[in-house]
Amino acid sequence: MPIYSESFAAAFHLLASSDNDLMEILALSLNVSLASLALSCLIGLPLGAILAIRQFPMRDFLVGVFNAMMGLPPVVVGLLVYLHLSRSGPFGWLGLLYTPEAMVIAQMILITPIIVALSCQVLEDLHEDYKDFFDSLVVPRRTALLAYIIDARYSLLTVILAGFGRAVSEVGAVIIVGGNIDHLTRVMTTAIALETSKGELALALALGFILLAISLAVNFLVQWLKASAKRRAYV
Amino acid sequence: MPISVQSITLTLNDRRLIDDLSCTIKSAGISIIMGPNGAGKSLFMRCLHGLAIPDSGAILYADKPLNPSIRKQQSLVFQTPTILRRTVLANLLFVARQRGIDDPAISGEYLRQLRLDHLAHHPARLLSGGEKQRLALARALITKPTLLFLDEATSNLDPASIETIEINLQSVSKRGTKIILVTHDVGQAKRLADDVLFLHHGKLIEHSKAATFFKNPKSAAARAYLAGKLVL
Amino acid sequence: MQTLGLIAISTIFAASSAMADMSILVQSTTSTKNSGLYDYLLPMIKSDTGITVNVVAVGTGAAIKNAMNCDGDVLLVHSRQREDKFVADGYARRRYDIMYNDxxxxxxxxxxxxxxxxxxxxxxxxxxxxxxxxxxxxxxxxxxxxxxxxxxxxxxxxxxxxxxxxxxxxxxxxxxxxxxxxxxxxxxxxxxxxxxxxxxxxxxxxxxxxxxxxFNLYGAMLVSAKKCPTVKSKEGQAFIDWLISKKGQSAIATFRLNGKQLFFPNAD
CATH class of the missing domain: 3.40.190.10 (Periplasmic binding protein-like II)
Structure with missing residues (x-):
């Protein structure tokens, strides 16, 4: 299909000329995704760790809820966030609708369950391995929690990567709460949706290639980190 | 401090794993727990250390029930040691820090003592079985425990590793650390034991001085076990 | 991780504080946006009035609903009956003819x-x-x-x-x-x-x-401050005033795509 070569050329041209609009959109994409990822990790990693190592009545139910929430459709999240942030909604007074913050909130809701559920799984395995030793040593719970996160850091990196992947590639939620406003809330995915709707399929695909390139770059970086960790063999 | 075990019982899934077990263990020397597989040796040791809680009965350390400050004076070396995903030295440092020992030189000293100093910066999970077990012992010893438990810690090890571990056990025992050890190795038991507790079906069948136990066991079960004939 | 989060958050807030008060939100339709009309007009409006116009492009039905939720300062759509109802229901004081095409x-x-x-x-x-x-x-x-x-x-x-x-x-x-x-x-x-x-x-x-x-008629309405107190009436009205001004109308008429005129101004 000739559209591939056309799109590759367009993608290359956009990048080579470091097109201003593209750079702005790219920067916002990364900013929004990284901010939501950072906030999700601040909430999700400790929560995942607590679910992994503590037993309490609602624990299994909560794990089930977070597992289910990994599959939340982005449009539903977008709609819920829209309804809450709308001027006529309960948080309308914050004036956040159609801002990057609204997009961060929506993406946080999307990726926090991923961070919680996957980190819980990773840390549960480690806990199974460490718990008798830590119990025997009388390690305080807080120290144990930290040790789990430190010793599982390379597995957790993969978890975080999964969250980033979801955030940066998601369009359904951010287009509703961000509004795809030029120079304000337009990100890579909403730009792709826009170009597709304008019938500029080659340009849309070119943007898709660029998004893919970013994903590949981030993944290779993590692969490399893990490989060097293996060389030092913190396995 | 002497340990007084007062008729403890532990049942799991309708199986009575420890059955009305009472004994007094002196505060010095090396006590060895023996018995066929499934006799409840490891579980009994876990009860002594507080990793398992008996359904009934009591375990008193110098007339006091087990509490965190008593547990902190104890160390347990597991049959399959848990190795932190860190270097050998970092494994030791983590344990040392739990007991407020911050000087890395002390950790280095223990590594030398267990012939691990050349591996200090190696990832601990890539050590051989014998090296891992020596690391586990180093981690146990650095806390300077008054009571050291070992749960079949030398099974599957080569003679050199076993010797290193036994030499260390004898030397810490001489310096006043109480050692309680589970083993199937009759030779090891003969080399180390001051007294022997023989368990069978969760019951304490016999508790006697080592010399008596190996020369002239009182119970038929212990005689059969030593002759290699006792099956569960 | 925490530092990264803080950097990311502060970047976001810096980005949003840049859109100070001199900006309005227009709920509009995909037809006006996809044609590139706004890309052509908005820089002129910015330089003439100092107002940054942010456009959300959705269907007319969604645009009207969003405006009724007070999520917009100005409504610019093309569905005469529903626009009249929007005004009749008190969501706007009046409707302005802006342009038409077909x-x-x-x-x-x-x-x-x-x-x-x-x-x-x-x-x-x-x-x-x-x-x-x-x-x-x-x-x-x-x-x-x-x-x-x-x-x-x-x-x-x-x-x-x-x-x-x-x-x-x-x-x-x-x-x-x-x-x-x-x-x-x-x-x-x-x-x-x-x-x-x-x-x-x-x-x-x-x-x-x-x-x-x-015939396809486009109309603009300033969302009523009575219904939506958060509406930026002054800036919103300035935007509409510019569109119906001589300059705005001739700008709409001079907009070309592939050499063709797409919108025909018809303000009074």
């Missing part, structure tokens, strides 16, 4: 319904229905969708009887519907601007144009 029926070169070159929209619609040629409808409660439904009525056709068969409602915006039409060889109704700007035309052509029924 709708067209587009279709594949093969023209299975045989309507190419027709000037009579009612008979063309009837031919599409009787030949059961595929027709791609917006089906999204937009202004274009409303116009299309009224055209079926004029042609005296119950198009919903063919729903899922020859009558296919995409439930999407104009661009997506055009992509769908081109993809399945269907006829569709589009505003002229969207069709002209659409990049993925295949062998499709304009089949029907020029009927008076196809």
């Amino acid at each position: 709708f067209v029926i587009i279709g594949p070169a093969a023209d299975p319904a045989g309507i190419a070159g027709s000037k009579n929209i009612a008979s063309a619609m009837a031919k599409i229905a009787t030949s059961k040629s595929i027709f791609a409808s917006r089906g999204d409660d937009s202004g274009t969708h409303g116009k299309e439904k009224s055209l079926w009525k004029v042609a005296n056709i119950d198009q919903t009887a063919g729903s899922g068969d020859w009558y296919r409602e995409t439930g999407s915006g104009m661009g997506a519907t055009l992509n769908a039409a081109v993809g399945m060889g269907a006829y569709s109704l589009s505003d002229r601007a969207s069709w002209s700007a659409h990049g993925n035309k295949g062998d499709f052509k304009i089949m029907v144009e020029g009927d008076d029924q196809l």
